[in-house]
Amino acid sequence: MLTPRRIEIFKAIVDEFVQTAEPVGSKTLMEKYQLPYSSATIRNDMMVLEEMGLLEKTHTSSGRVPSTKGYKFYCEHLMEHKLEHQLEVAVRQQLASKPLNLDDAIRESCNILSQMTNLTSGVLGPDASRQRLEHVKLFPISNRSAVAVFITDLGHTENRTFQFDDDLSVEDIQTCCQILNDRLKGTLIKDVVDKMDSIKPILAAHVKRHEMLFQAFVNAFVKFASENVYFSGQNNMLYQPEFADIEKLKELMAMMENPSLWRQIGMTANSELALKMNKNAQLVWVNDMAVVTSKFKLGGDEEGQLMVFGPSRMDYDRIVSLLELVSQSIESLYGKGGSHE
Structure with a gap:
């Protein structure tokens, strides 16, 4: 059963693991997050959360890490849409200040996303x-x-x-x-x-x-x-500890060379490992990797799709908000009735 205390412990574990990429133990939760519970109570609750499938225990540590099911639960019930006002203003100004054509604006949006998330971003053009x-x-x-x-x-x-x-x-x-x-x-x-x-x-x-x-x-x-796809920030994956395994990195690079795969990922809203958000964003988890997508309309039946992808251990609160902001900015500037139409 998910009690308020277990939810508090689970959220702290997710927040800590996203920051450090290190398995989280009860001592860290007590000292860093000042949880007012005993070490035994926290360990017991972590065991329950593991039995529920929200946490996993690694082979190299007694600490726990979020599972894919746990990330999905976090994004569905605990995620806070947070984006600093200054960052929001900066993104809007950067897109609106240059008289770019649509293709250049979309590529610039990808570059902005990869720079601000330190992950890889991409865009799918309209389906021809x-x-x-x-x-x-x-x-x-x-x-x-x-x-x-x-x-x-x-x-x-x-x-x-x-x-x-x-x-x-x-x-x-x-x-x-x-x-x-x-x-x-x-x-x-x-x-x-x-x-x-x-x-x-x-x-x-x-x-x-x-x-x-x-x-x-x-x-x-x-x-x-052929599928129209553009990626930015591919090298960011080299700095993620999850992709230190060269075989996993090769697998990711092969995925980036298969544009049709990304459109299929964007159509898996009903999958057990997919989550449709309230606005335009969707999250899909594939092989320990998370793909966050957001569609934008360009007038008529045309639409494109921005995405950010990286390890499942990502700052969902910030990335989902940023992706939706950039997607909405493209729509307002280049969609039907937009100032750059």
């Missing part, structure tokens, strides 16, 4: 699998370079810069775009690359340097259709 190609525009920069702009039916745009080995005429570029728009409009982004093969003979009949343009567009569409 549901979107259809609306229009392609190609703007020549020189005889050997051009910028392509892809626009979807949901208003999402992607830019790609092409570098060519040989000179291309403006006429070839314009003809290529016209053929792509005529043949690909309304095609699901994920199906565009497959459909390009049927267009190749048409390009060959009307465009002199068709091979070069064809390959450039195929490469661009492959990148557009």
Whole structure:
């Protein structure tokens, strides 16, 4: 049974372990947290909390550490949303002070999160699998370079810069775009690359340097259709004691190279190891690692997702509040009706 005293002891253990990464014993709780209970009482309650699955005992110490179930209980019932007012003002000013385009603002948000949490942050762009190609525009920069702009039916745009080995005429570029728009409009982004093969003979009949343009567009569409993900602060993981194990660090790095995995993590709200918060945040625990996510809307059906991830031993109170603040700031600045819309 969870009595007020056991909850007080449990919360102190979580707070102490988050700060030190060291198993917590009854002596520390009595001296540092000045709990008004005897050492025997605290040890007995720690045993009960362990039996309930909220604490775990390590092999190297008589102290206890929070379990994944314990972290989930803490975040659901004991977490305090805390964020210093000065920090809140600083974050809002940093995002609002620069006339950034949306992509740059989202990347800057990731950088802010990784710097302020000392963890790794990431962002998932809008899911292109549901979107259809609306229009392609190609703007020549020189005889050997051009910028392509892809626009979807949901208003999402992607830019790609092409570098060519040989000179291309403006006429070839314009003809290529016209053929792509005529043949690909309304095609699901994920199906565009497959459909390009049927267009190749048409390009060959009307465009002199068709091979070069064809390959450039195929490469661009492959990148557009793939999951759009950006990470910041990967090196922060090197300073977390939980990732001193090189095998665990390799496993984490492999996860970062699998963008679709992160979108799946964001869709596990009903999992036993997931917790949906009151506002926009969600927490998921995977292999002794915690992933905190928060979605932001950009108008229409478009949305992105910010995330902070690291060891389960993290300052949830501060990180959840900070993530929600940054997510809401992006919405207010770049969402529908935002000042940078």
